Amino acid sequence: MFPRALPRRIRRAGRCALSVSGAALALLALFACAGAGDEASRACVLHHNLIEDNHILLEREPALVAGKLRKMVSSPFLFLRGTARLFVEDALDPAGPVFLPTAYGSFAGSRVLTTGDAHPENFGTYLSGDGTLLVDFNDFDTAAFGPWWLEVRRLAVGWSVAGRMLEERAGAQEATRIRLARSAVRGYLHEIRALERGEEPVAVEEGGEVGVVFADLIRRSRRDGDILEELDDFTRLDPDTGARRIFIGDIRPPGEDGVYDSTLAPVSEAERRMVERMIARYRHTLHDAHAFPAEMFRVKGVARRLGAGVGSYPILRYYVLLEGPTDSPDDDWVIDMKEAVPATRYPGHSLYPRRSFENAAQRVVWMTRAFHVHPDNDPLLGWAHEGNLGFHMQSRTKYQKNLDVERMIDRLRRTGGGRWTTGDILEAAFLTGRILARGHALAPTLDGPPGLGAIVAALGDDDEGFERETLRFAVRYAPFVFDDTEHLRVLLEEHGPLLGFRPSAPPR
Amino acid sequence: MDLQAPVTLRRALSPAAHAAAVSALALFAALVPSGLSVASAGDRTEPAPDDDSPVLVVAAELFGGLHLITGPSSFSEFELGRAELTTALSPVPWAGFELTAEAIRSATSESVLGVDGDSLVFRVKRAWAHASAEIGPLAGEARVGLIPDPFVEAVESDYAFRGLAPLLAERGSFFDTSDLGAAGLVHALDGQVGLHLAITNGEGRNRVEQNSGKNTTALLSLAPRVLETRSGDAHLALHVAYRDGSVGTAGLRNHRLAGALAFSHPRVSTGVEAVRAWGYAGRAARETFGAGLWAGGTVVPRWGGVVGRAEILDMDLDRDETWRFRGTAGLFADLLDAPDPREAERLRLYAVVQFDRATERAAPLPGAAEAHDETRLMLLFSARGRHAVR
Numbered sequence: 001m002f003p004r005a006l007p008r009r010i011r012r013a014g015r016c017a018l019s020v021s022g023a024a025l026a027l028l029a030l031f032a033c034a035g036a037g038d039e040a041s042r043a044c045v046l047h048h049n050l051i052e053d054n055h056i057l058l059e060r061e062p063a064l065v066a067g068k069l070r071k072m073v074s075s076p077f078l079f080l081r082g083t084a085r086l087f088v089e090d091a092l093d094p095a096g097p098v099f100l101p102t103a104y105g106s107f108a109g110s111r112v113l114t115t116g117d118a119h120p121e122n123f124g125t126y127l128s129g130d131g132t133l134l135v136d137f138n139d140f141d142t143a144a145f146g147p148w149w150l151e152v153r154r155l156a157v158g159w160s161v162a163g164r165m166l167e168e169r170a171g172a173q174e175a176t177r178i179r180l181a182r183s184a185v186r187g188y189l190h191e192i193r194a195l196e197r198g199e200e201p202v203a204v205e206e207g208g209e210v211g212v213v214f215a216d217l218i219r220r221s222r223r224d225g226d227i228l229e230e231l232d233d234f235t236r237l238d239p240d241t242g243a244r245r246i247f248i249g250d251i252r253p254p255g256e257d258g259v260y261d262s263t264l265a266p267v268s269e270a271e272r273r274m275v276e277r278m279i280a281r282y283r284h285t286l287h288d289a290h291a292f293p294a295e296m297f298r299v300k301g302v303a304r305r306l307g308a309g310v311g312s313y314p315i316l317r318y319y320v321l322l323e324g325p326t327d328s329p330d331d332d333w334v335i336d337m338k339e340a341v342p343a344t345r346y347p348g349h350s351l352y353p354r355r356s357f358e359n360a361a362q363r364v365v366w367m368t369r370a371f372h373v374h375p376d377n378d379p380l381l382g383w384a385h386e387g388n389l390g391f392h393m394q395s396r397t398k399y400q401k402n403l404d405v406e407r408m409i410d411r412l413r414r415t416g417g418g419r420w421t422t423g424d425i426l427e428a429a430f431l432t433g434r435i436l437a438r439g440h441a442l443a444p445t446l447d448g449p450p451g452l453g454a455i456v457a458a459l460g461d462d463d464e465g466f467e468r469e470t471l472r473f474a475v476r477y478a479p480f481v482f483d484d485t486e487h488l489r490v491l492l493e494e495h496g497p498l499l500g501f502r503p504s505a506p507p508r
Numbered sequence: 509m510d511l512q513a514p515v516t517l518r519r520a521l522s523p524a525a526h527a528a529a530v531s532a533l534a535l536f537a538a539l540v541p542s543g544l545s546v547a548s549a550g551d552r553t554e555p556a557p558d559d560d561s562p563v564l565v566v567a568a569e570l571f572g573g574l575h576l577i578t579g580p581s582s583f584s585e586f587e588l589g590r591a592e593l594t595t596a597l598s599p600v601p602w603a604g605f606e607l608t609a610e611a612i613r614s615a616t617s618e619s620v621l622g623v624d625g626d627s628l629v630f631r632v633k634r635a636w637a638h639a640s641a642e643i644g645p646l647a648g649e650a651r652v653g654l655i656p657d658p659f660v661e662a663v664e665s666d667y668a669f670r671g672l673a674p675l676l677a678e679r680g681s682f683f684d685t686s687d688l689g690a691a692g693l694v695h696a697l698d699g700q701v702g703l704h705l706a707i708t709n710g711e712g713r714n715r716v717e718q719n720s721g722k723n724t725t726a727l728l729s730l731a732p733r734v735l736e737t738r739s740g741d742a743h744l745a746l747h748v749a750y751r752d753g754s755v756g757t758a759g760l761r762n763h764r765l766a767g768a769l770a771f772s773h774p775r776v777s778t779g780v781e782a783v784r785a786w787g788y789a790g791r792a793a794r795e796t797f798g799a800g801l802w803a804g805g806t807v808v809p810r811w812g813g814v815v816g817r818a819e820i821l822d823m824d825l826d827r828d829e830t831w832r833f834r835g836t837a838g839l840f841a842d843l844l845d846a847p848d849p850r851e852a853e854r855l856r857l858y859a860v861v862q863f864d865r866a867t868e869r870a871a872p873l874p875g876a877a878e879a880h881d882e883t884r885l886m887l888l889f890s891a892r893g894r895h896a897v898r
Contacts, residue, residue: 041793047758048790051718094869095794095824101868105876107580147873348872349879352583447581500757504716 042097042480043487046086050488051501053085057314058501064306064314066497067259071310072488074259077121077405079485080161081310084117084142086484087157088344090477091150098477104149104466108454111351111446113370114151115439116142116344117311119158123432124402125221129287129376133218133225133399135204136372137435141312141392143367144343145351145446148455149470152188155436156181156474159429161481162405170412172422181474182467183426187433189463195441196456202434203373211427212420213408217401225399230334234264234319234396235301237329244329246301246321260307264319267302275302275318275337278384282393285365285382287375298323300332315339316389319396335380336396339389340364351446361390368392371439403428560601565896567594571671573858573888579881588628589671589888602641605653608634633713634686647699651691651706654713657683658691658704658727659749659766666745666770668777669804669815671890672858673836675781676800676819682764682783683751684712687723702729710753710762721754723762740774753787761787778803795825804840813840815860821870829867836862838886858888 051058054065072082080087090096115122115137122139163177173179191202204210206218236247251262267275276299283289283297301321308317316339324331340360357363361383369375380395411420441452459466491499571590577583591611598604610633615622623629636653660683663675677683689708695701703726709716710723727749735742746769753762763786770779781800788796804815817836824830838860863883871877 044758044760044792045790048756048760048792051757052790092872092874093791094827094830094874095791099869099874102875105873105879107876107879110873110876110879147876149875150873346872350882352577352581495757500719502716502718502757 042484043491046484046487047491047495047499049083049086049089051499053083054314055501058498059503061314062498062501062503068310068313069488069492069497069499070257071259071313073485073492074257075165075406076482076485077158077161077165078310079488080158080481081117081119081121082313083481083484084154084311084344087154087477088150088346090480091153091473092346098473098480100469100473100476102147102149103462103469104458105147106454106458108445108447109149109451109458110147110346110349111145112148112440112451112454113367113443113445114144114146114148114344115140115367115371115436116144116146118151118155118436120155120162120403120429120432121158121405122402123435125217125400126372126377127221127225127397127399128374129379133206133222134373134377135210135214135217135431135435136377137439138400138402140364140368140371141338141341142344143364143371144345146344146346146349148440148451149458149466151436151440152185152433153470153473153477155184155188155432156470157477157481159184159432160474160478162408164478164482165405166409166412166422166425170409172412176422177478178471178475179422179426180429181471183429184433185467185470187430188437189433189459189467190430191434191437192441192452192455192459193463195438195452201373201438201442202431204431204435211431212424213403213428214431216411217403221399221401224401225397227398228330229398230396231330231332233398234303234334235321235332242329244300244321244332246303246319248303252307254307260313262308263306264303265306267304267318271304271318272299272302274386274389275299275320277386278337278391278393279320279322279335281384281386282382282391285362285384287369287379287381291379292325296323296325296333305336312338312341315341316391318391320393333380334396335393337391337393340383340385340392356446359385359390361385361392364392367443370443373438403432561898562600563596563598563604563896563898565594565596565894567596567894568592568892570891571888573886576885578883578885580878591628592633593630594634594894603637603639605637606634607632631713645696647695649693651693652689654686654688655691655706655708656686658706658725659683659747659751659764659768660685662704662727662729662745662747662749663768663770663779663781666743666768666772666777666779667802668772669802669817669840671856671888671892672815672840672860673817673862676798676821677766677768677781677783680783680798680819680821681789682766682785682796682798686713687711688713688717689722700730700732702731703727704729710755718757719754719759721759723751723753725749725751725753725764735773737773742771742773745770745772755787756790758792760790760792762792763787774806775809776803776805794823797822797825806842810842810845813842814838815840815858823870827869830870831867832870832880833865834862836860854892856890858886858890860886860888862886 058065068082072079090098093099117139122137123135124138125133125135127133159180160177163180166172167174167176195201204214206222210218233251234247235244237244248264248266251264254260279297279299283292299320300323303319305317305319318337320335320337322333322335324333342360343363357366365381365383368381378394383390383392408425411418441455442450445451445454569590569592572588575585575587588611592608594606594608596604596606609630611628611630613622613626614629615626632654634654634656636651636655638649638651640649660675660678663677664670667675678685687708687710689706691704691706693702693704706725708723710721711718727747729745729747731743731745733741734744747767749766751764754760755762764783766783768779768781779802783798785796788794798821800817800819802817804813806813815838819834821832822830823832838858840856840858843855861883864881866877866880868875868877871880873879
């Protein structure tokens with residue numbers, strides 16, 4: 001699975017304890033540290049970053065963080081998904097191994113609304129308020145105002161990593177990794193120039209020219225959404241009363257490594273009461289707060305969702321069964337209630353005013369609506385906040401499905417019907433670039449006007465240069481993702497499931 | 509120099525160690541038990557060294573003001589840079605303890621939420637016990653608890669402009685101001701030579717120990733009195749420190765070599781600091797260098813003076829063009845007399861201009877250096893005071 005030879009240099013990388021106590025050994029330690037190789041140093045950076053990035057959750061949910069780390073080592077792409085913070089620090093650290101200054105930076109361009117985690121698997125389908133199935137970006141947990149060019153780099157890296165996996169596991173041509181990254185960047189530039197000319201923004205919708213990969217995604221979303229598959233998966237009908245209740249158990253059982261896939265766990269009475277209070281507040285934050293009467297939001301059941309996401313794997317997430325439009329159990333709603341986390345941080349970069357939002361949950365919802373082609377892509381998108389907890393909530397239907405790199409690998413391997421070609425995936429990459437560009441260009445910046453002007457001004461007429469620079473970075477960074485995945489495996493072997501972290505309080 | 513309890517307290521309360529009591533009168537009114545007398549300006553309430561009765565010292569520091577920021581974007585804010593309260597008790601002349609609380613914002617830039625939004629809350633900055641002894645020509649002290657960093661403590665005691673800006677050693681995250689551990693100090697020649705050895709966790713004041721390594725810091729201080737003038741004595745202080753350190757669960761190297769030279773006179777104060785880091789900002793491989801220079805003097809005694817600071821920080825010694833600069837210059841006015849520059853800032857006002865610049869590679873967003881460039885007009889106050897009772 002990891003063809004790059006990773007001999008002793010990486011095994012040694014797990015040992016980062018470079019310092020000793022005692023003044024007498026000070027000089028010895030100095031030289032010992034200085035003698036550590038690049039690989040050891042990289043493993044130390046990774047080790048430190050993962051602890052810092054997960055510090056709060058290591059204290060609160062150590063078992064789930066352990067699961068997240070195990071999940072990350074199962075695939076370089078999942079590793080990439082779980083290390084958005086490392087990516088930003090690597091990309092911005094002048095002493096970092098992949099540092100590449102941009103020729104397209106500007107003050108205005110560093111205040112664009114960015115998603116915080118642009119990678120291929122964060123593009124997916126929505127059922128909008130008017131019943132249209134469309135594809136848009138769908139993870140704004142760490143969305144923040146920041147540099148647009150860095151986000152294009154992350155998307156290019158994501159496609160490059162996916163491309164290499166397609167090469168290694170599905171027999172794609174050797175240059176697929178570069179072609180996919182280039183396609184995404186070209187899609188981005190294409191959309192920016194189209195918007196500059198005053199053309200309509202891209203809309204990747206059901207019935208439109210969306211390419212094979214997104215057509216497949218939309219088709220499956222329509223199929224599963226129309227039959228309310230979410231109710232079959234996440235709820236059960238009581239055979240005696242006919243009432244619908246939330247399902248508790250494994251929708252898909254955990255893997256052999258103990259990592260949850262899709263499980264709904266029971267909640268305490270205190271959690272249930274907290275969720276009910278949140279739901280009561282949340283309905284007032286919907287895009288059209290008067291569209292749905294209060295009785296539709298009666299809570300019929302609550303379960304803790306385990307196994308979702310990678311970066312968000314350890315955070316609080318609940319599935320809430322609501323009454324829905326009528327008393328009938330057939331039109332109940334399932335709401336996905338996800339704990340809000342901090343926004344992407346660009347160290348040392350002052351963004352005045354520093355806080356534009358009441359809390360992180362409000363930020364997520366505001367930025368989602370601002371970024372999407374329609375602010376009611378999901379009419380049930382809203383937020384609630386209580387004490388130190390904030391949640392953003394959206395409908396949980398099977399109309400929502402994400403791009404999946406594993407599915408791409410599977411479809412590329414096929415020999416019979418349903419086989420995808422590299423060209424199909426290139427087309428999808430191109431569209432993800434367009435969607436990202438549309439969001440950057442049309443959403444308001446920190447200063448108010450849309451980001452298009454800042455991006456166009458920074459690009460000048462040098463699209464080729466930007467493409468070249470972004471690809472250069474992607475080609476440089478993607479191998480680190482593969483090596484780091486292996487570094488993490490070694491670190492887990494040598495330091496244990498929590499990477500040696502010692503919680504202040506004993507685990508619950 | 510007598511290193512019995514009173515002197516211990518003076519050092520323990522650094523950098524307010526030698527301040528008189530009046531400057532933060534309003535704050536003290538709420539803090540000091542009724543019946544305690546408050547000294548007038550210049551009236552030292554330091555108990556006599558030969559008095560063996562218990563000593564209670566309360567000290568406070570407040571720094572704050574208004575920042576008007578210009579640059580690619582404009583912004584203004586009132587800020588409270590420091591709000592500290594120290595209580596120190598010496599039940600016997602040779603031992604005691606100190607507790608310092610400081611105000612901090614309850615949410616960092618990465619927090620989802622702080623306490624009731626982002627309130628200022630108090631937390632423990634230092635909490636340590638000490639005991640001292642004299643053996644022949646040597647005077648020594650042992651410390652244990654959440655103890656001050658040797659280098660920052662020593663240099664700050666000769667730095668008369670803390671209300672304007674922290675030392676680069678602190679602001680640049682080279683040193684945390686306190687850490688959990690133990691320390692020993694030995695002084696000779698009436699305090700003109702000192703050795704300070706500290707062993708600490710290495711995680712600073714906001715983390716429990718994360719690795720098996722300990723930070724070991726050794727500091728050598730030379731502080732001769734070089735000149736007697738009509739307006740007071742002139743002092744020279746040289747501090748050299750080395751730290752063998754590790755930080756985080758990964759045990760990243762976190763070594764420092766630091767030095768400072770300070771000259772202080774009642775009318776003039778100047779100094780230079782430099783720090784070399786092996787391992788910085790969570791990157792064990794990174795080597796970083798920072799240097800700061802400060803100078804200030806009274807032009808019109810008591811009422812006015814000029815001050816300037818300059819700092820450079822090379823983020824990565826292995827690469828070119830990784831420099832950050834900060835310059836600060838302006839005026840200050842002391843509203844209360846300070847017989848010694850190290851007792852200054854008892855009630856001081858600053859009006860300064862400060863600018864930040866960075867080279868392309870060192871800017872927070874590389875390639876967009878102008879996003880980092882800022883100029884600030886700062887109107888600041890600093891108030892420091894202490895009161896000792898038996």
